[in-house]
Amino acid sequence: MEKNCLTKNLTECSDKTLDPSESSKQISNCPLVVPLSNSLYVGDLSPNIDEKNLFRLFSRVGEIESIKVFRNVPKGKTLGYCYINFKSSNIARRALEILNFYCDPKTFLEPIRIMWNNPDDTLRKSGDGNLFVKNLPKDFGSKTLFEIFSPFGKILSCKIASDEDGFSLGYGFVHFENPSDGKEALKSLNGVTISKKKIFVGPFIKKEQRGEKVKSQFTNVYVKNLDLEKCTHETVMDIFEVFGEITSIFIPKKKGKPLGFIFVNFALPEDAEEAVFNMNNKKIGKNFLYVGKAESKLERQRILKKNFSQKKKKKKK
Numbered sequence: 648m649e650k651n652c653l654t655k656n657l658t659e660c661s662d663k664t665l666d667p668s669e670s671s672k673q674i675s676n677c678p679l680v681v682p683l684s685n686s687l688y689v690g691d692l693s694p695n696i697d698e699k700n701l702f703r704l705f706s707r708v709g710e711i712e713s714i715k716v717f718r719n720v721p722k723g724k725t726l727g728y729c730y731i732n733f734k735s736s737n738i739a740r741r742a743l744e745i746l747n748f749y750c751d752p753k754t755f756l757e758p759i760r761i762m763w764n765n766p767d768d769t770l771r772k773s774g775d776g777n778l779f780v781k782n783l784p785k786d787f788g789s790k791t792l793f794e795i796f797s798p799f800g801k802i803l804s805c806k807i808a809s810d811e812d813g814f815s816l817g818y819g820f821v822h823f824e825n826p827s828d829g830k831e832a833l834k835s836l837n838g839v840t841i842s843k844k845k846i847f848v849g850p851f852i853k854k855e856q857r858g859e860k861v862k863s864q865f866t867n868v869y870v871k872n873l874d875l876e877k878c879t880h881e882t883v884m885d886i887f888e889v890f891g892e893i894t895s896i897f898i899p900k901k902k903g904k905p906l907g908f909i910f911v912n913f914a915l916p917e918d919a920e921e922a923v924f925n926m927n928n929k930k931i932g933k934n935f936l937y938v939g940k941a942e943s944k945l946e947r948q949r950i951l952k953k954n955f956s957q958k959k960k961k962k963k964k
Contacts, residue, residue, distance in 0.1 A: 684736060684739070684763065684764060684765065685712075685732055685733045685734065685735055685736045685738070685739050686730055686731065686732045686733070686739065686763075686764040687730070687731050687733070687739050687742060687743060687761055687762070687763060687764055688728065688729075688730060688761065688762050688763070688764045689701070689728060689729050689730075689731060689759055689760070689761050690727060690728040690759070690760045690761075690762075690806075691727060691728075691757055691758065691759055691760045691789065692716075692725060692727045692728060692729065692759060693727075693754075693755065693756055693757055694724060694725055694727075695754075696716070696725065696754070696755065697716060697725070698714045698716055698729075700754050700755075701714050701716070701729060701731065702714055704746065704749070704754075704755070705731055705733075705742055705746065708738060708741050708742040708745060708746065709733060709734060709735075709737075709738030709741060709742070710733065710734035710738065711731060711732070711733055711734070712732040712733060712734060713731075713732045714729060714730075714731050714732075715729055715730050716728075716729040717729060730764050739763075742761070743761050743762075743763070746759070746761060747759075747760070747761040747793075748760065748761075748789065748790040748793070757788075757813065758788060758789065758790050760789050760804075760805070760806065762803060762804045763803070775826040775829075776803075776822055776823035776824065776825060776826035776828065776829040777820065777821075777822040777823075777829065777850070777851040778796075778820065778821045778822070778823070778829050778832060778833060778848055778849065778850060778851055779818070779820060779847075779848070779849050779850070779851040779852075780792065780818060780819050780820070780821060780846060780847070780848050781817060781818035781819075781846070781847045781889075781890070781891070781921070782817060782818070782844055782845060782846050782847050782888070782889055782890065782891060783807070783815070783817050783818060783819060783841075783844065783846055784817075784841065784842045784843075784844050785814070785815050785817055786815070787807060787815060787842075788807050788815065789805050789806055789807045789819070792805050792806075792807055792819050792821060793805040793821075795836070795841070796821045796823075796832050796836070799823070799828050799829075799831050799832040799835070800823050800824065800825050800827075800828025800829075800831070800832070801823065801824040801825065801828070802821060802822065802823055802824070803822040803823065803824050804820070804821075804822045805819070805820070805821050805822070806819055806820050807819040808820075820851060822851075829850075832848065833848050833849065833850065836848045837849065837889070838889055845885075845888050845889050846889065847889035847890055847921075847925075849925060864916040865916060865919055865920075865940045865941070866894075866912055866913045866914065866915065866916055866918075866919045867910055867911070867912045867913075867919070867940070867941035868887075868910070868911045868912070868913065868919050868922055868923060868938060868939070868940065868941055869908065869909075869910060869937075869938070869939055869940065869941040869942070870883070870908065870909040870910070870911060870926075870936060870937070870938050871907060871908040871909070871936070871937045872907070872934045872935060872936050872937050873907070873908075873909065873931060873932075873934065873936060874931070874932045874933065874934060875904070875905055875907060877931070877932065878898055878905035878907065878909060879898070880896055880898065883896050883898070883909055883911060884896065886926070886931070887911050887922055887926070890913065890918045890919075890921045890922040890925070891913050891914060891915055891917075891918025891919075891921070891922075892913065892914040892915070892918070893911060893912065893913055893914070894912045894913065894914050895910075895911075895912045896909065896910070896911055896912070897909065897910040897912075910941050919940075922938060923938050923939055923940065926938040927939060
C-alpha cells in the first residue's frame with residue numbers, strides 16, 4: 648500500500664515531510680500535458696472494477712461518450728485498464744486533473760493511474776524523455792513517484808512495476824513530454840536518498856538496444872581502475888548501492904593497501920547486470936572503470952584458452 652505522505656532526505660536540502668492534506672494539492676498543481684484528445688487511458692484497475700463503476704465515478708466530471716474495459720477473452724477477467732471517451736477534451740483534462748491516483752475504501756481500493764490516450768505513439772516508441780527508476784522503497788506507489796518527478800516538467804506517464812499481487816517490485820518508469828525535462832530530473836535525482844534508500848535514475852533503454860545480454864546468471868561483480876584512495880567500503884557502497892541490495896564488498900589488500908580491484912556482490916542477478924551495464928567504462932575521478940562479471944579461476948582459464956585458440960586460427964589463415 649502506498650504512503651500518504653512522502654519523506655525526502657535529499658543531498659542538497661534538509662529533510663522534508665509533505666503533509667497528507669497537501670498531497671492532493673501538489674498533484675493538482677503539477678504541470679500536466681496539454682490535451683491530446685478527448686480520450687483517457689485509465690490503468691491499475693482492481694479486478695472488480697467494471698464499466699458501471701467507472702461511469703459512476705467519471706460522469707461526475709462531465710459527459711461521457713463511451714467506456715471500454717479490456718478483458719481476457721477466454722476467461723472474461725479484466726486486464727486492469729480501460730479507455731474512456733469524453734464529450735470534449737476539456738472534460739477529459741478535468742478528469743485527469745481531479746481523478747488521477749483516486750482511490751476510496753469501497754470500490755477503487757488502489758490508486759488509479761490516468762494518462763492521455765494519444766493515437767500518435769511516436770514519442771512513446773522513441774523512448775525520448777523516458778526514465779528508469781530503481782531501488783525505490785517498497786511502500787512507494789505511482790502517486791509518490793509522480794510527486795517526486797512532476798516538479799521537473801510535464802509527465803506523460805508514471806508507473807511503479809508490481810507483482811501479480813499488486814506489491815511494488817521496487818522500480819518504475821517516468822516518461823516526460825519534453826526530453827530535456829527528463830535529463831534535468833535524471834541529473835537532479837540520480838543517487839538521491841529517499842526514505843533511507845539511494846535511488847537510481849537513468850534513461851530507459853529497451854533490452855534489444857542493450858546488445859547481447861549475459862546468458863549466465865551472476866551476482867558477483869568485478870571492478871577495477873578505481874583510484875586507490877577511493878578503494879574504501881564507504882565509497883564503493885556509495886557508488887553501487889543505487890543498483891540494488893549489496894550483500895558483500897571485498898577489497899583485496901597487500902600490507903594494508905588496496906590492490907586496485909574490488910568485488911561487489913549483489914543480492915539479485917538483475918541488479919548485478921544493471922551495475923555492469925551502467926558503470927562499465929564510466930569515468931570516476933580521473934579513471935574509466937572496468938566493471939564486469941567476476942569470473943572464477945576455471946572460467947578465466949576457459950576464456951584464455953578460447954582466445955589463444957582463436958589467435959592460432961587467425962595466424963594459420
